Amino acid sequence: MIDPRLLRDDPDLLRAAQEKRGLSADAVDRALAADTARRAAIVDYEQLRAEQKAASKLIPQAQGTEKAELLTRTKRLAADVKEAEAVQARAEEDWREALKAIPNPAADEAPAGGEDDYVVLETVGTPRDFAAEGFSPRDHIELGRMLGAIDLERGAKVSGSRFYFLTGIGAQLEFALVNLAMEQAREAGFTQVIAPSLVKPRAMEGTGFLGQAADDVYRIEGEDMYLVGTSEVAMAAYHSDEILDADTLPLRYAAFSPCFRKEAGSHGLDTKGIIRVHWFDKVEMFVYTTLEQAAAEHQRLLGWEKAFLDKLELAYRVIDTAAGDLGLSAQRKFDCEAWIPTQGRYRELTSTSNCTDFQSRRLDIRTRVPSPRPGEGAAGSGQAMQTVPVATLNGTLTAIPRAIVAILETHQQADGSIRVPQALQPWLQGREVLEPVAGG
Incomplete structure (x- = not known):
């Protein structure tokens, strides 16, 4: 608000x-x-x-x-x-x-316009030239089948379109990505969290997801509960109705949770494969800080996202999202988009948003700061205090399906095997290559 x-x-x-x-x-x-x-x-x-x-x-x-x-x-x-x-x-x-009903005003630095009016801030790495290597890249669907990693047919049989099973090495890849993300977050001083995926209406409304994004939210019929599309929702409400000690800020959390999205309005888009699905697991960074520190913290979140993509050895770019493509709560948003070889384009893998005090006003999350008394100058002993809203920020560390898509397609070899990025190898029993399975 x-x-x-x-x-x-x-x-x-x-x-x-x-x-x-x-x-x-x-x-x-x-x-x-x-x-x-x-x-x-x-x-x-x-x-x-x-x-x-x-x-x-x-x-x-x-x-x-x-x-x-x-x-x-x-x-x-x-x-x-x-x-x-x-x-x-x-x-x-x-x-x-x-x-x-009024969105958070976009930052002055955010580009004006809609979805296609983003500004590319940085391009990291060079997409592989498969033609120069003498073979055509397979898409993640075929690679997933060859590796015994992704089962789309049974996902559709059991749950419907845009659902899937991760099997064998696919499941191991998820655990490896989660472990790597949590390791990075822990080393950066984040508190690790397993967050609930069901929340009350106030949590959903407080984060702005019952506004323009309401059509993409699953509501549990007969209960006053919602399935979250991101653990940002639960983590924003985690400190609702609290006054946070200023000395503890910033509070940084890295939360794992399943996420659920209707993908309303995306009919015909990415209906094959696991790029745009109704359920996926994600590790999300969430921060409470002061308004004065919010912009600097936003840059730090972006830096942690880039560091993770570097560990996956991906080619990617960073974009400054245009104002018309921001969520209701965001003042500014950066997306990291990885190169997907078979699509010949960059696709969003992570994003980070600065929501300033928009969510904290709705959820009543404040901190105490000095309030100069009449006639007093700067803060001193005995200074009067006032409560003010904190700033909230969020950033994806890894959204599992898209990370798997980027890894499989980027690091594939001519025989369908996958070279494992060095940072992931300790979490995959030291394997350097993932080999196709018989009958894959």
């Missing part, structure tokens, strides 16, 4: 932010109107309440007709106060819902 003061003090900034995302400014105007109605409702309630209190104080001293009139008046005022209180509550709810 945006800072309400921003709406009142600089609505034109929010209108420009909407335009940068390719959205209408109507949401800003509705929020302004709701704020005006809310403040008017508060004034009406407080005036009636004051009249009620004043009249009640006169009753003990009044007698006869005057007392009867006062009793009648206070009874009427009590009804009016009750109605005004209900009006105020509705106005408050309308105002909050109007605020929630």
Whole structure:
């Protein structure tokens, strides 16, 4: 949720932010109107309440007709106060819902425009020239079948389209990737977490996933619960309704969880293979820090993502996502896209978003900072304190299916075997090559 003061003090900034995302400014105007109605409702309630209190104080001293009139008046005022209180509550709810409809304003540095208006910040590594090596690359579907690693047919039989089994070396590859990711996170000072994949509505709404992304969310029928599409949801709500000790920030977590997505609107896209699926496992980094440190922490998260892709020995690029392609909560987002040989293009493997205080305002996560008293200068002993929202950031360390796709296709050899990146070898019993299985 945006800072309400921003709406009142600089609505034109929010209108420009909407335009940068390719959205209408109507949401800003509705929020302004709701704020005006809310403040008017508060004034009406407080005036009636004051009249009620004043009249009640006169009753003990009044007698006869005057007392009867006062009793009648206070009874009427009590009804009016009750109605005004209900009006105020509705106005408050309308105002909050109007605020929630406004996305986090994109950073000044974020490119304007839509999905195709990203800016390439960096290209790392060179895609393999398979023609120069004398063979045509196989796609991950064929390689997965040859290795006995991916079973799409039985996945569809058991669960439907866009489901799969990882078998044999495929399952071992998942565990290797998770172990490597968790090892890197632990060495960087992250607390390792196994996060729940079912959450209450407040967690889902608090992270912005019941807004523009609602159609991609699975809801458990008959229960007030949702399946998460990322452990960002659970980790953002982990410290909800808490005041975090400033000395403990940044708090860094690396969370493993299954993730579930409807992939609404993606019909016909990547329907084959395991690039775009309804369920996958992921290791997600999540950070709580101060607003002042958020941009620097965002760069650190990107650095950890790049370090992991370097360990997988992949060719990739980093893009600055355009404002119109940002999620509701993100102020800025960087994607790392790996080269997929058989598609002849870069595909997203990881992303990291700076959500500033957007999620923490919804989930009421704060920290204490010095608040200079009138006449006082910089912080000193005895300084008054105030609570302010923290910043939240997230970043994918590894999304398993796409990482497997990139590894198989990038490191394949002419006979269908796969060269194992050196960093993964300790987690695969020291194997340097994955060999096709008989009948694969």
